[in-house]
Amino acid sequence: MAREFEPDIPDIVIRRLPLYVRTLRALADSDVANVSSDDLADEIGVTAAQIRRDLSYFGKFGKQGKGYDTRSLEQAITQILQLDREWPVALAGFGSLGHAIAHYRGFGPSSFRIAAIFDRNPDKVGEPLGEIAILSDQCMTSEIRRLGIEIGIIAVPAAEAQEVANAMIDGGVQSILNYAPIVLKTPPNVRVREIDPIWALQTMTYYLGVGS
Amino acid sequence: MAREFEPDIPDIVIRRLPLYVRTLRALADSDVANVSSDDLADEIGVTAAQIRRDLSYFGKFGKQGKGYDTRSLEQAITQILQLDREWPVALAGFGSLGHAIAHYRGFGPSSFRIAAIFDRNPDKVGEPLGEIAILSDQCMTSEIRRLGIEIGIIAVPAAEAQEVANAMIDGGVQSILNYAPIVLKTPPNVRVREIDPIWALQTMTYYLGVGS
Numbered sequence: 196m197a198r199e200f201e202p203d204i205p206d207i208v209i210r211r212l213p214l215y216v217r218t219l220r221a222l223a224d225s226d227v228a229n230v231s232s233d234d235l236a237d238e239i240g241v242t243a244a245q246i247r248r249d250l251s252y253f254g255k256f257g258k259q260g261k262g263y264d265t266r267s268l269e270q271a272i273t274q275i276l277q278l279d280r281e282w283p284v285a286l287a288g289f290g291s292l293g294h295a296i297a298h299y300r301g302f303g304p305s306s307f308r309i310a311a312i313f314d315r316n317p318d319k320v321g322e323p324l325g326e327i328a329i330l331s332d333q334c335m336t337s338e339i340r341r342l343g344i345e346i347g348i349i350a351v352p353a354a355e356a357q358e359v360a361n362a363m364i365d366g367g368v369q370s371i372l373n374y375a376p377i378v379l380k381t382p383p384n385v386r387v388r389e390i391d392p393i394w395a396l397q398t399m400t401y402y403l404g405v406g407s
Numbered sequence: 408m409a410r411e412f413e414p415d416i417p418d419i420v421i422r423r424l425p426l427y428v429r430t431l432r433a434l435a436d437s438d439v440a441n442v443s444s445d446d447l448a449d450e451i452g453v454t455a456a457q458i459r460r461d462l463s464y465f466g467k468f469g470k471q472g473k474g475y476d477t478r479s480l481e482q483a484i485t486q487i488l489q490l491d492r493e494w495p496v497a498l499a500g501f502g503s504l505g506h507a508i509a510h511y512r513g514f515g516p517s518s519f520r521i522a523a524i525f526d527r528n529p530d531k532v533g534e535p536l537g538e539i540a541i542l543s544d545q546c547m548t549s550e551i552r553r554l555g556i557e558i559g560i561i562a563v564p565a566a567e568a569q570e571v572a573n574a575m576i577d578g579g580v581q582s583i584l585n586y587a588p589i590v591l592k593t594p595p596n597v598r599v600r601e602i603d604p605i606w607a608l609q610t611m612t613y614y615l616g617v618g619s
Binding site: 205206207209210212213216240241275276277278282284290291292294295296298299300301302305306307345346348350352353369370372376386388390391392393394395396397398399400401402403404 | 417418419421422424425426428429452453487488489490494496502503504506507508510511512513514517518519557558560562565581582584588598600602603604605606607608609610611612613614615616
């Protein structure tokens with residue numbers, strides 16, 4: 196299904212949209228049926244002009260002087276982000292981090308489901324986790340291809356991460372969530388996000404000790 | 408040391424600055440001594456106008472027509488973010504996630520050092536990790552206060568996270584990195600960032616299947 200949005204939507208806009216969805220969902224769940232762009236901007240922490248500019252990439256939303264219908268805007272953005280379906284995800288690495296990710300409770304209500312787990316340690320291979328079993332990293336490419344998985348999570352040590360990324364991409368993965376502290380080299384059609392605690396910490400130190 | 412910036416710098420600006428530091432450091436390390444705002448914008452993935460606006464909150468940087476000196480701009484932003492010192496960090500939860508965080512190699516070259524680890528499981532208490540030992544969560548508040556720790560990482564199950572946050576805040580923590588999939592309630596002087604793999608995944612699904 197080809198979608199017909201402008202091809203050059205800045206990635207920063209796409210990155211903001213999940214926050215829109217989350218905020219709109221919280222408003223709708225609190226029975227706020229309608230929200231002005233000013234109020235929505237306040238909730239999200241951007242300017243109203245930014246919201247209008249972001250949404251303008253995808254069509255016309257809201258009515259002049261009437262604001263947005265929270266539920267329908269949430270559903271529209273959910274569709275834009277293709278979050279109105281379930282995505283199978285491959286997890287590579289079943290050490291302590293992989294364990295934590297596989298058991299992360301946030302997956303339950305999300306659009307994502309861990310559908311395959313790989314580890315290179317033979318002792319872990321075969322270990323069952325719910326309905327799936329840990330597989331050898333030797334079968335990563337073929338299993339990802341067989342299951343039609345397009346999303347991978349890398350939770351292996353830094354030294355193995357590039358090799359794992361290559362194997363995932365060979366199998367058809369186009370989106371990678373990388374927990375390993377290295378910058379992966381990937382072809383232009385593959386998108387990588389990094390889970391980086393250092394980065395997150397660096398966004399908070401600014402505020403420390405202010406006023407002291 | 409009181410700093411004298413505008414008090415109302417948008418948080419989104421602060422959140423972007425670590426990316427500036429990282430990008431400038433990479434440029435400087437590649438012997439790029441000078442960079443135009445257009446080129447820097449390209450590297451960072453924002454507009455040149457955005458960069459000029461972001462930096463204008465903190466003073467005058469760069470010279471008209473000459474661009475920025477990469478190393479000195481990197482150092483200036485590092486100072487603004489208070490990353491030119493070491494910050495001790497308290498980690499709560501030494502399950503599989505806590506293990507992974509404690510062993511995260513990214514801490515090595517960073518401004519952050521895990522200085523105390525807490526767990527409520529008596530079997531884990533006393534277990535050594537490098538130069539520190541796992542402590543009972545009973546001593547969290549007092550130990551955080553004793554060590555002057557202002558930054559906490561929460562890696563406990565969702566059901567325990569709020570209680571842990573309260574104990575950290577009682578000890579003096581003002582910045583929390585939260586891995587538990589719940590929204591913490593905190594006083595206005597405490598800042599929380601969430602490490603949320605679902606969020607990161609949600610920013611990539613937009614791109615999947617485009618062109619297919």
